[in-house]
Amino acid sequence: xxxxxxxxxYWCASCGGCEESVVDLAEEIxxxxxxxxxxxxxxxxxxxxxxxxxxxxxxxxxxxxxxAVRTSEQEEMAKLLRxxxxxxVAYGSCAHMGGIPGLANQFDREQILRYVYEESPSTINExxxxxxxxxxEGGHTLTLPEFRSMVRTLDQVIPVDYYLPGCPPVPRMLKxxxxxxxxxxxxxxxxxxxxxxxMCEECPRKESKPADLAYTAFRRPHEVIIQPETCLLAQxxxxxxxxxxxxxxxxxxxxxxxxxxxxxxxxxxxxxGAKILSAIASSLSAKETEGIDRTLATIPDPxxxxxxxxxxxxxxxxxxxxxx
Amino acid sequence: MASTGMKQGTNGWEPRIxxxxxxxxxxxxxxxxxxxxxxxxxxxxxxxxxxxxxLDPQFVLDAFARGADGVLVGGCHPGDCHYMEGNYKALRRxxxxxxxxxxMGIHEDRFRLEWISASEGEKVKTTINTMTxxxxxxxxxxxxxxxxxxxxxxxxxxxxxAAQEEAVHA
Ligand code: SF4
Ligand code: SF4
Ligand code: FES
Numbered sequence: 001x002x003x004x005x006x007x008x009x010y011w012c013a014s015c016g017g018c019e020e021s022v023v024d025l026a027e028e029i030x031x032x033x034x035x036x037x038x039x040x041x042x043x044x045x046x047x048x049x050x051x052x053x054x055x056x057x058x059x060x061x062x063x064x065x066x067x068a069v070r071t072s073e074q075e076e077m078a079k080l081l082r083x084x085x086x087x088x089v090a091y092g093s094c095a096h097m098g099g100i101p102g103l104a105n106q107f108d109r110e111q112i113l114r115y116v117y118e119e120s121p122s123t124i125n126e127x128x129x130x131x132x133x134x135x136x137e138g139g140h141t142l143t144l145p146e147f148r149s150m151v152r153t154l155d156q157v158i159p160v161d162y163y164l165p166g167c168p169p170v171p172r173m174l175k176x177x178x179x180x181x182x183x184x185x186x187x188x189x190x191x192x193x194x195x196x197x198x199m200c201e202e203c204p205r206k207e208s209k210p211a212d213l214a215y216t217a218f219r220r221p222h223e224v225i226i227q228p229e230t231c232l233l234a235q236x237x238x239x240x241x242x243x244x245x246x247x248x249x250x251x252x253x254x255x256x257x258x259x260x261x262x263x264x265x266x267x268x269x270x271x272x273g274a275k276i277l278s279a280i281a282s283s284l285s286a287k288e289t290e291g292i293d294r295t296l297a298t299i300p301d302p303x304x305x306x307x308x309x310x311x312x313x314x315x316x317x318x319x320x321x322x323x324x
Numbered sequence: 325m326a327s328t329g330m331k332q333g334t335n336g337w338e339p340r341i342x343x344x345x346x347x348x349x350x351x352x353x354x355x356x357x358x359x360x361x362x363x364x365x366x367x368x369x370x371x372x373x374x375x376x377x378x379l380d381p382q383f384v385l386d387a388f389a390r391g392a393d394g395v396l397v398g399g400c401h402p403g404d405c406h407y408m409e410g411n412y413k414a415l416r417r418x419x420x421x422x423x424x425x426x427x428m429g430i431h432e433d434r435f436r437l438e439w440i441s442a443s444e445g446e447k448v449k450t451t452i453n454t455m456t457x458x459x460x461x462x463x464x465x466x467x468x469x470x471x472x473x474x475x476x477x478x479x480x481x482x483x484x485x486a487a488q489e490e491a492v493h494a
Contacts, residue, residue: 076481148478149474149477150474157478269382271381271382273424274385277417277421281413281419281420282377287415288402289415292419296416296419296420296423303428315386315388316388316430320428320470322429322434322465323431
C-alpha cells in the first residue's frame with residue numbers, strides 16, 4: 001500500500017475553536033483519517049515535538065496551523081513545522097490575521113504583564129513575581145517561552161502557502177480545502193481558500209441593503225431590537241458584511257447578529273478596517289465637523305469594531321508610541 | 325512601546341508629507357501659485373485625485389505604512405465640490421480615521437484636511453509649511469523602520485535554533 005500523505009495540526013495563541021471545527025467534520029473526519037496519516041495534533045493525539053523532528057524535511061504534505069503567534073515557543077513550532085512541511089495553511093482568523101488575541105496589539109507588553117500579574121482584581125502577588133524565561137530551581141534551570149512584544153499573524157513569522165479564513169473556519173470549507181490540497185491540483189500560493197466575494201452577496205437580507213444611508217447615530221446590538229429581515233446597516237447596526245469575504249453562509253446575520261468580519265477582506269482590499277470605516281463614515285448625514293463627531297461618538301470603539309479579527313495583519317499592525 | 329533608534333535617525337531627516345490634492349481646487353491652486361513644479365515642492369509629494377471624496381482611507385494608512393511622516397488632504401470648500409458631496413464624504417472619513425489613528429497612537433498633527441480653492445495659492449503654501457513644521461517637531465514616524473525593528477526580536481530564536489542544529493549534526 002502506498003504511504004498516505006502526512007498531515008499535521010498545530011495550535012498557537014488560540015481558543016480551541018479551530019480544533020473544534022476540525023472535529024465538527026463529524027462523520028467526514030473518518031474519510032480524512034482514512035486518506036491521510038495524522039502525524040501531529042497536540043489537542044487530540046499523543047505525538048511529541050521529537051516525533052516531528054524525526055520526520056524528514058518537507059515530509060509532511062500539509063500543516064494546518066491555527067492561532068496567532070505571541071510567544072517564542074509558538075515561533076519555534078511554526079518554524080519547525082514550516083521546515084517539515086511541503087505546504088502550510090494558516091487556519092482560522094488568528095493565524096490568518098491575528099484574530100481576537102491580536103486586539104492585544106493595542107497595549108504594550110509591559111501594560112499587559114503589569115495588569116495580569118499585578119493589577120487585575122483577582123491577583124495577589126505581593127512579590128511582584130513575573131514569569132522568567134529562565135529560573136534556577138534545585139540545581140536545574142527551568143525555562144519558559146518568551147512573551148513577545150506583540151501578537152503576529154502566522155505569515156509574519158513563517159511563509160504561508162494558503163489561508164483558511166474564519167473564527168473558526170466552517171467544516172465544509174476545511175473539507176473542500178483538504179480535498180483540493182490532496183488532489184495535487186494546487187491554487188496559486190497565497191490564495192485564501194474561500195470565495196472572493198463580499199459577505200453581502202450571500203446574505204439573505206441583501207435585497208434590503210440601502211444604496212443611500214444618512215446616519216445620525218449607530219446602535220450596538222444590545223441597544224436595539226434587531227428586525228430579522230432587514231439589512232443591519234439599514235437598522236443603524238454596524239455590519240462588516242461589505243468589507244468581509246463570504247463563505248460562511250452568513251452565519252451571524254442568519255442568527256440575527258451583525259457580521260463582525262471574521263473571514264477577513266476579499267483579495268481586492270488592503271485593509272479591512274479602513275475599508276469598512278470608509279463605507280460607514282461616508283454614509284453619515286451631517287456635513288459639518290460637530291455633527292459628524294456627534295454621530296461618530298456612537299461608535300465607542302472603532303479599532304475593536306473595524307479590526308476585531310485583523311489588527312496584527314492590518315497596515316498599522318499595532319499601537320505605536322508616537323511622541324517626543 | 326520602545327522606539328529606540330528612531331531618534332538617532334533624525335540627523336539630516338526631512339519630514340515626508342504625502343499630499344492628496346483635489347484636481348479642481350487645491351491641485352490647481354498649488355500649480356498656479358508657483359508651488360509650481362509641484363512634484364519638487366520641498367517635503368510634500370503631491371498626488372492628484374479627481375475629488376477629495378475619492379480619497380480611500382486605505383491610501384492614507386498605506387502612505388504611513390510606507391514611510392510618510394504626515395498626510396495632507398486638500399479639497400474644495402463646502403458647497404463647491406464638483407461631484408456635489410465628495411468633500412463631505414472626505415470630511416466624515418477623515419474624522420473617523422483621525423479618531424482611529426489616535427487610538428493607534430499616531431499623533432493627530434500627522435494627518436490633516438484643508439479646504440483650499442483654486443484661487444488660494446498662498447493657503448497651499450502656508451498649509452504645507454505649517455504642517456511640515458509641526459511634523460518636524462514630532463520627528464519621524466518611520467513605520468517601515470519600526471516594523472523591521474519590531475521583528476528583530478524573532479532573530480534571536482533563529483540563531484538559537486541554528487546553533488542547536490549545529491550541535492546535533494556536529
Ligand atoms: S450589510 Fe450585513 S445585513 Fe446588510 S446585506 Fe451586508 S451582510 Fe447582510
Ligand atoms: S457572518 Fe461574518 S463574523 Fe459571522 S461567521 Fe460569517 S464572516 Fe464571520
Ligand atoms: S471636486 Fe474638489 S473636493 Fe470634490
